[in-house]
Amino acid sequence: MVDLKGQYEGIKEEVNASMEEVLDSSAFINGPKVKEFQADLEKYLDVKHVIPCANGTDALQICMMGLGLKPGDEVITADFTFAATVEVIALLNLTPVLVDVDPNTFNIDPLAVEKAITPNTKAIVPVHLFGQCAPMDELLALAEKHNLYIIEDNAQAIGAVHTFKDGRKQKAGTLGHVASTSFFPSKNLGCYGDGGAIFTNDDDLAHTIRGIVNHGMYKRYHHDVVGVNSRLDSLQAAVLNAKLPKLDAYNASRRNAARKYSAAFKDNEHILLPKTVNSCEGICDTCDCHVFHQYTIRILNGKRDALVQHLMENNVPCGVYYPIPLHRQKAYLDERYNEADFGVTNQLVDEVLSLPMHTELDDAQIDFITGLVNDFVNS
Numbered sequence: 001m002v003d004l005k006g007q008y009e010g011i012k013e014e015v016n017a018s019m020e021e022v023l024d025s026s027a028f029i030n031g032p033k034v035k036e037f038q039a040d041l042e043k044y045l046d047v048k049h050v051i052p053c054a055n056g057t058d059a060l061q062i063c064m065m066g067l068g069l070k071p072g073d074e075v076i077t078a079d080f081t082f083a084a085t086v087e088v089i090a091l092l093n094l095t096p097v098l099v100d101v102d103p104n105t106f107n108i109d110p111l112a113v114e115k116a117i118t119p120n121t122k123a124i125v126p127v128h129l130f131g132q133c134a135p136m137d138e139l140l141a142l143a144e145k146h147n148l149y150i151i152e153d154n155a156q157a158i159g160a161v162h163t164f165k166d167g168r169k170q171k172a173g174t175l176g177h178v179a180s181t182s183f184f185p186s187k188n189l190g191c192y193g194d195g196g197a198i199f200t201n202d203d204d205l206a207h208t209i210r211g212i213v214n215h216g217m218y219k220r221y222h223h224d225v226v227g228v229n230s231r232l233d234s235l236q237a238a239v240l241n242a243k244l245p246k247l248d249a250y251n252a253s254r255r256n257a258a259r260k261y262s263a264a265f266k267d268n269e270h271i272l273l274p275k276t277v278n279s280c281e282g283i284c285d286t287c288d289c290h291v292f293h294q295y296t297i298r299i300l301n302g303k304r305d306a307l308v309q310h311l312m313e314n315n316v317p318c319g320v321y322y323p324i325p326l327h328r329q330k331a332y333l334d335e336r337y338n339e340a341d342f343g344v345t346n347q348l349v350d351e352v353l354s355l356p357m358h359t360e361l362d363d364a365q366i367d368f369i370t371g372l373v374n375d376f377v378n379s
Contacts (some may be wrong), residue, residue, distance in 0.1 A: 001317045002186045004328065006360035007250075011242045018238035029228050031234040037241050041197065044244060047174045049206035051198040052232035053213050056155045056182025059196035060125075061088040061338040062230060063151045063178045066209040068197075069094055069122055076116050077125040077153075078108040079326050080345040081172040085127055085153050086326050095120070098327045103344045106130060106296070106352075110138035112341070117142070123149040128157035128172050128323075130354075131188070131254075131293040136175045137165050143176075150176030154199075156293040158189050159251045163278065163289065173199045178209075183232075183240060188254070188291055189235035189247050254292040257366060259283050261295055261355060264370035270377040272298035272351075294321060298351040303377055307353065310376050316369055319354040 008015065022033055031376045069075070071093035077085050079098040097294055099112035106129050111223050124143060126134030136150075143150045155171035161169050173179040177303040183195030198213075200206050202313060208225070213219045214226030214271055235309075243250075258274070262282055265271045275295065276283060276290045283290065299307060304320070311318045325345045327337045339346065355369060 001319055001354070001356050002358040003360040004185055004190075004192075007358070011246065014242035018241055019235055022234045022238050025234075028234050029231055031237075033234045033237040033241060037232075037237040037244065039198075040241065040244055044247070045171050045174050045199060047171075047199045048201045048203070049199065051200075051206060051209050051213060053198060053238070054063065054232065055194040056180055056184065056196040057084045057088060058228065058230040059180030059182070059198050060085065060151070060153060061091065062209055062212050062228065063180050063198055064088060064092055064094065064123070065212050065226075065228075066178065066205055067149050067151070069149075073122040074118060074120045075123045075125060075151075076113050076121060078127050078129070079096040079342055079349055080106060080322060081127045081129060081153070081326065082155075082322065083326060083329065083331075084155075085160075086127060086139075086332055094122075096332065098119070098308050098325075098332070098342075100342050100344050101129075101348070102135075103348070104350065105132065105135075105277050107132070107134040107277070109344070110135050110142060113139065114142055117146055118146075120332065121148060123151055125151045125153055126176075127153040128160065129156075129200045130274070130296055131157050132160055132290040133157060133162040133172050133175070135277070136162050140175070148259065149178070152176045152179035152199075154179045155182040155184075155187065156377075157291055158187070158292045161288040165358040167190065168290075174201070177202060178205060183236065188250060188293055189240065189243055191239045191243075193233075193236050195232045195236040196230075197232070201206065213275055250359045251291040253361075254285055254295075254357055255287055255290065256359060257361040258290075258292045258295050260363065260366045261297075261370060264366070264374065265297065267338055268374055268377065270299060270301040270303070271373070272300055292357055293355040294319075296321065296352050296354045298348070299353055299377060300351065301377060304351055304353055307373065307376050311369075311372060314372055316372060318357055320349075320352060321354050322352075323349055325349055 216225040
């Protein structure tokens with residue numbers, strides 16, 4: 001699905017030199033490279049605080065710990081997403097409340113969120129799925145109305161821009177009270193191992209979180225809060241330092257690849273193309289709302305699973321994100337859920353297909369992939 005080796009060739013000198021600096025300094029934990037990356041990412045996002053940590057799942061868990069959520073508190077999130085989002089809610093003995101998504105953007109449905117709010121609801125976790133923001137105008141209004149926290153799961157949309165209804169623009173991960181992201185290698189901004197970060201403009205929350213990521217310490221060997229051990233190491237920061245200046249170009253490359261995919265599929269009645277949150281016709285020339293972490297189509301004639309097999313037989317990697325709704329996963333079964341409330345998700349899991357998407361895709365590869373897909377679904 002990604003070509004990390006090809007991407008590495010374009011940044012080899014910067015990455016190798018930066019890693020060599022870390023090795024020479026032996027500052028492997030919380031060294032200068034981590035602080036440099038933290039400061040550069042704060043500037044890129046225009047956010048006051050970036051707190052690096054070990055991975056995206058830790059980041060999301062630490063967000064909830066930092067907000068002081070307690071067992072029994074309800075946290076609303078999307079049914080159609082990766083399990084890590086609901087996993088951390090359950091791990092903290094909070095109560096996950098899963099809701100349906102929008103059929104066009106695949107992001108959480110604010111009407112379903114509003115319906116799910118109870119006196120026990122304390123937070124909403126919108127997942128900016130596949131590379132574009134959830135409907136933040138509506139979600140922020142709901143949060144203000146009901147005095148709820150917004151915790152953004154920004155693992156898939158770093159660099160995407162949300163345009164508010166009044167025309168203001170803000171980057172994904174800076175819109176709610178706090179946000180998490182992942183630097184897993186396949187992400188738009190990925191390291192060469194595990195890594196993550198937390199973003200917030202709240203000074204007090206940032207202070208709390210900085211202690212939580214380091215065993216609850218604000219002063220060495222003084223453990224003021226219950227914490228965890230979750231730190232970004234300097235070698236991973238070295239990789240991220242090399243990639244961050246190129247993130248906008250990487251995202252532009254993904255958008256260009258997405259445009260070519262869509263052009264090849266636009267006349268196929270069996271394929272539903274990705275739609276952007278700004279409802280543009282296709283992917284506009286000035287697009288900043290979608291960074292295409294995934295290029296995900298819907299196969300409408302029942303051939304999705306057979307197409308997956310066909311692509312794999314022709315050495316084309318692809319993915320079904322996601323094959324099982326979270327409300328039907330064994331770990332998260334709950335008698336509260338009604339299948340009628342998950343009509344969109346239940347349909348998406350039978351139709352979605354994500355095609356190769358990375359910065360190194362060339363026209364020949366796209367032509368080969370789209371030819372295979374079109375020929376198969378039309379046969």
